[in-house]
Amino acid sequence: MKEKMENVPLYASHSTNSSWQSQSKMLDDEGGFSSDEFEIDCGTPPAEDTSNVYFNLETPSVIDITEELTVGTVRKHLLEHMSLMSGRHHLLDGIEKNITVQDNLKETFHGVTKQEINIAFLWAAFTKRWDLLEGFIMLGADTNYFEPSQGLSALHLVCFSGCIPGTQFLITQGCDVNAVYKSYAPLHCAAFGDSPDVAMILLTNGARIQTLTNTTCNSHESVLHCAVRANAVACVRLFTHEGGDVGQVEYSGMSPIHLAADLGRSECLKILLEAKGRNVNAKTKGREQTPLHLAAEKGYAECVEILLEKGADPDVRNHMSQTPLHLAARAKAFQCVELLLIKGKANPNIEDCDKRSSLHTAIGRTFVSSDIIEILITYGAHVNKIDQYGYTPLHIAALNELSECVEILILQGADVTIKSKCGMTPLAIIRRKIPASLDVITKKLDSAISLYHHPKSSNHEVDLRLDFKYILQHAHPREISFLNTFIDEGQKELLLHPLCKAFLYLKWGKIRKYYIARMFFCFIFILNLSLYILTALAHNCYNQGQNANDVEGLIELCEKNSMLGDMLRDNPFVIEMQWFVLVGITCFEIIRKIYGLTGYSTVQQYFSYPENTLEWLVIVSVFVISFIYTGRTYTWQNHVGAFAVLFGWTNLMLMIGQLPVFGIYVAMYTKVQAEFAKLLLAYSCLLIGFAVSFCIVFPESSNFANPFVSLMTLIAMMSGELDLEMLADEDTDDPPFFLEVSAQVTYTLFVLLVTIVLMNLLVGIAVDDIQGLQKTAGLSKLVRQTKLISHIEVALFNGHLPQYFLKLLHWTALVSPKAYRVVLNVKPLNHDEKRLPRDILEAAHKIALKNKYSKQFKFSSKLDEKRESLDYTSYLSQLQSNIEKRDEQIDQLRLEIVDVKNTIERLINVIVQSRCQNN
Template identity: 55%
Template sequence: MGHLEYVLAGSSPPAESAPNMYDSFEEPPLDLTAHICADSLRQSAHEQMRAVGGRLRLLDELESGVIPADATTDAFATATDAEKNVCLFWTAFLKLANLLPPLIEVGADPLYYDSLGLSPLHVAAFSGSVECASYLLSCGADPNYMPRCFAPLHCAAFGNSVQVANLLIARGASVHAAVKYINCEGGLLHCAVRANSAECLKLFISHGVDVNLIEPGGTNAIHLAADLGVKQCLIILLDTPGADPNVRTRVGDRESTALHLAADGGFVECVDLLLSKGADASLKNHRGFTALHLAARSASLECVESLLRKGNADPNAMDFDKRTPLHAAIGKSDSACDIIETLISWGANVNQKDEYGFTPLHLAALDGLSACVETLIYHGADVTTRSKKGNSALNVIARKTPASLAMVTRKLDCAITLHHSQSSNREVELELDFRSILQHCYPREISYLNTFVDEGQKEVLLHPLCSAFLYIKWEKIRKYYVARLFLSFIFVLCLTLYVLTALAHNCYDGSKDMEETIQEQELCQKQSILGDLLRKNPFVIEMQWWVLAGITIFEIFRKVYGIAGYSTVKQYLMQSENIIEWFVIISVFLISYIYTNITYTWQNHVGAFAVLAGWTNLMMMIGQLPVFGTYVAMYQKVQKEFAKLLMAYSCILIGFTISFCVIFPDSSSFANPFMGFITVLTMMIGELNLDLLLNEPDGNDPPVLLEFSAQITYVLFLMFVTVVLMNLLVGIAVHDIQGLRKTAGLSKLVRQTKLISYMELALFNGYLPKCLLKILHSSALVSPQAYRVVLSVKPLNPSEKRLPRDIMMAAYDIAKMRKQYGHTISSSGSTTGAYSCFKKYESNNDSGYREYGYSGLGSIHARLDETSEHVRQLTQEVKELKKLINAQQLVIQQALVGAMDRP
């Protein structure tokens, strides 16, 4: 198959993820291994021999002892100088001190070194051969000989050769020589730490090497020991008088302490040791990370616990991006959830936002880490919180880890508990704890549930706890909406009266005895008591407008006040009721008489549209009431479907319109295309004008062909538009209405939620006086005080009226089941205790609770009881059968014994 290319369909969107908090924290690559070891020296000797074209068997013979000391001269008589030098290097490595003099006598150079700058003295120091080192020094080798990277004392440190190191120091070797290897800059202490040479480390410290000294590489020996997790060396270093565990590294602009390095590596023993020696767990590095950030990042639960317990680390410490250790703990490791729970148990803020508005829950959801998501939700993470871009955590969870939403439902389940009263009647009490709904949304108590609706998770409203809260909240806030409805009714009514009296019949102009309008007055000229009253008393119309103007000014203040409740102007303008209300408000001033003391014909049309818009908006407001919402929703649904149908079939309607205009040119109904289109719409609903097909008795008959074409066109319209199209619209409407009725319970809760959200938006936007806000809080909030979040009801008491019966019984079923199986909830896994999975057990019931499965819990409970009874009966039968078998076995045994006893 040939090479396939991608289809050109636009560019791919950027990856949806939070900025990486560790993007700029990666340290430069440091080589943390010991560069000199036995294997590397052995390999170097063989590579040198190959490079000079020498004989590798010489190295093997020296190692196996085939060449004795007295035969060295003869063995190397024909060897080249390069072979002799490599063999001298090899002999020093093997600690064959007796072979060094013969090799030097035959011409081997004691100052020879390999590609790393290692001479025979270097490898003798590494091997720990005091004899070889002494002889080479006596032959003129320099104890500070450093042709390239390492001095002999460095090699002694790599090999932990204390005796050779003492010898070299005694011969004048400097204890302050620095390694010159790339990415491995450091001194003797660094070399000893890399090789975990504890004895040499003690020796060098005893000779005055400063353990706090920052080497050219930017670190000291304490940093290196912590980074490598070398506990023994770290103990020696920290036990040195004057050792400072809080010295910072100087690797470029990066500054870290030894505690940072140990925590990042997950070395808990080193972390404990550093803390015991005074390491400060609150210090931050160049990015603002504490050691706790790095321990959480490295998924080291032990280090996290140690820093919290022994180092008193702050679990809410923020880096320069305002991220806490809880943000850092989000990851794919097996211990991530344990670390999250540990941090939260020590007081970590589970809802802390970073510089970009992301909480730990956002990060876990963006990475698709369902276990972390559920753990955070279990411990109180707010799923409705939003980032600076407006993305809620719930939105991300629903898209990337939808199974984790079960934890939200389980949290709601756990807020419903069953108790028995302490009184003598022992009546059952049901407690509903609204903390899970209220704890993140004061004073806009409905914002938690409103977010679920906005993010398409409206089914959660069917949970008994949510339904109960909505019922109580509506009882609290209903009076404010009824008051607004009443004021809007008065406003529209005043507007209607003014338009009818002042504009519709020109009564105001008639009261001024204006000759040019006198013939247009109908109501006011006819024998009407109201007309005479208005003509003789124009101040009545004027008073109507001033009253209307006063109410309108109040409406203007209300609308301006309401703008503050929207986050953007676009969001405000997207609400159709805002556009309609502003149009009505502006129309009040457009239709006024005060400018010229007369009214004009164009004001009549503006007033007519204003009245229509005002009453339409009032209908929409009434439709928001839960009682009438279903009917208005049906109307709006059919309206939308008709608009779609009209757009889809507009071409055929235009076609019939033009055809009728051509066929019936003399008809006033089709005098022009616009009037013809209106006539066609009227004919759609069955108002058919058969006079179009009938000829006048005294008129001239049209040609037969034209008469026949008119009849055909009319019949086609009758069949395809009046019959087919209108029946299609009726069928669609009936189908949609049936669908609305099936989801009426949920739709009612959704409208109730949106309405309460709108009212809270208007009441609590923060611009009212504090005294008025205090009154609103006490009268409109379910929980004006933080400690009043529990509602106790008696579900089995017929006198209990504080909640509807269906809500109470659905909550009772959940509480009863939880009590039977224990009040447990798991923070991990998407299925444990997920009562929300019981859906549609009784599909024949129209209740929304049964659709969601909450009332079905009762039937499930009954089935479980029935199954338990069957199991108990089977167990009893098995016990009886076992007894019967035992009795039969006993009888058989006795019969066998009796038969054997007989002679």
């Protein structure tokens, strides 16, 4: 059916152009866009969030298509039937208002049609005018006549109205107690009318309790279904006692028990569950709902409690693998959720077909959602449960901008760094959609810092407790991943929190030995490479040792420029051993680099880090500059070696710059480099212009032989290396006057515009950048430290190392080798405390004091509220006692008045008797 509806076109008929245009115009007006607008194509739009799968978590309920008989519907059908028959409504009004009686019945209906008499006969049965029924039969009314919409005859209507005399009379007139003219039997009508006495009469006269309805929708409901719909408790009790089947199902598989739970008929449900043959866990067709599902979905707490008492399974699943707890949480029925968890011991972590738990479905905009979330987590719901899309409850709350739910989930320990399948973290969503809720992360970090007095302490010194559970509980074994996400999502300021700073300090103390070892290994590698290039290539000692007949000048180069040149020339195997040692170190470096590839998601990400590119260039150069291929070295290898050495030592500088101690200086250097590159690019045209001009005005100078050499000379002149001798003309006999003037003007302009203005501009920008870096030096240090630790952890814990080695790493590199809960107790007021830096201790101590005062304030507020409530209670009790005293006094006064009244009456009687005797 759904597919058919989706395939139906938006407009059924496009016969005329005008109608289509008007419809299109209507849509344009509603949407706020004009059909003749031109949309600018400026790139691909960002991908839509997959969060829309959560905007409609509800499954539409089954529509109740069975029409229930009510007084209003029956009245409407009879009046419509009279109108269709062109009958007179005042005839019916006279019957209802008792204007028409048995004495004037024949006169009133003189000359009316047969149809009007039959409809009036039905109306009399409906309005309990049983005294007119015999008269209508005498006027020719048909006892089997029924109205066409529901097939209700006079017997149906008197049963619905609960008219016992009318029912008995019509049965004596031969009416069929099991007649179903269209939809209902008389027993169904008695159930809808909540008429147990009439139902008993029908059953006594042979009515079949198994009779089913036969509506146009083919519902096939039993009399118990009808009684439950009408909430006819007495009829339900009667039918169950008389053998009604409580397990009888209608077309959708709904038994009377299902229907009672779905409609919230708690009294009916109690009676039905006491009957024999009941199945409290029976499922409907299609959706496979149990009565507990239906009651929980509608939020009927009383029905849920009754079903649980009768043994209903709280963890039973429907067709979407949803439990009653899923449906109760989605319906925001707090009492039902509470009953299922406490009384039913329901499992809050059962997954539905989309792998969502009840905590996922509890997310909503109502004020009850927060209470449901709290009670679910209290009774064991996993706050970081992920569904098939990789979304946690926190993802859903953030995507739908539910700030209250977001804050509660974070305070309950929800991980803001979990990535969904599309790589989205809750922190990124919160930052984009509800940035005001970011403060709750700081509150959560604050709550992990507290003060306490150790009971066994002799000097009663205060201790500061730092609980790293929030940082570590979701980040084992990569303990820094939680803080690293703060940086990736643009919230690096959170690293300034004392808890984060303390953890980084402890973590760096654990893991720095691995980084220092890596730097030392890199230093040995670059040092060996430099020595080999200096001896074998730069001084050409290897070629001399292999070929003594070479040019004499090369021998002198090896002997003069190398401290051990003579020894190396006579013993070339030393250089060979030097290269083989270098190759061995390089092989270890290759293994390390290949192993490090597993820590990156893509190759592009791997080579986006400059140190990786530099290291691979150096590794490749080791094999390029070797003598092993032809037994000698070549001049072109010298050039490769020169760049290899430069790249190697530059990479070592970058590695040193990642250390927290030296990081700020390398950051300043790289920042000034970047600014200089941008400045040079911006003014490159000016420099090219001067380079070409100097080639023209100084044609005989070797420094300006071509534009490229001229440009390098100008760069040297920019640093202040100015040569005024080039302005002097060596040919004094015939000086080119105009060229000399041009040279002087060009030179002067270069000094003013480039050497003075441009270089001072560069210095000013560099100073400003350095000042900015110094202002944020603390935060920058924490960011670099976090990133460095993250890279080391990725390399160590990517899962490819042997198990025994991983165990060793867990004990040597992790702050928490086993348990996720790590607590550090320090003494902030003790000057001998060296486990944490003093600035971290002071900042953490301030937060702990703030937390302590806030708790005391809350406690005092609660005491005040309690005191006020006690005062109010005492006032109410005193007022109640005063009222009771007044009531006693009033009762006493009433008794006295009664006594006085009786005395006066006796006196009056005595006076009257005395007067009678005197007369």
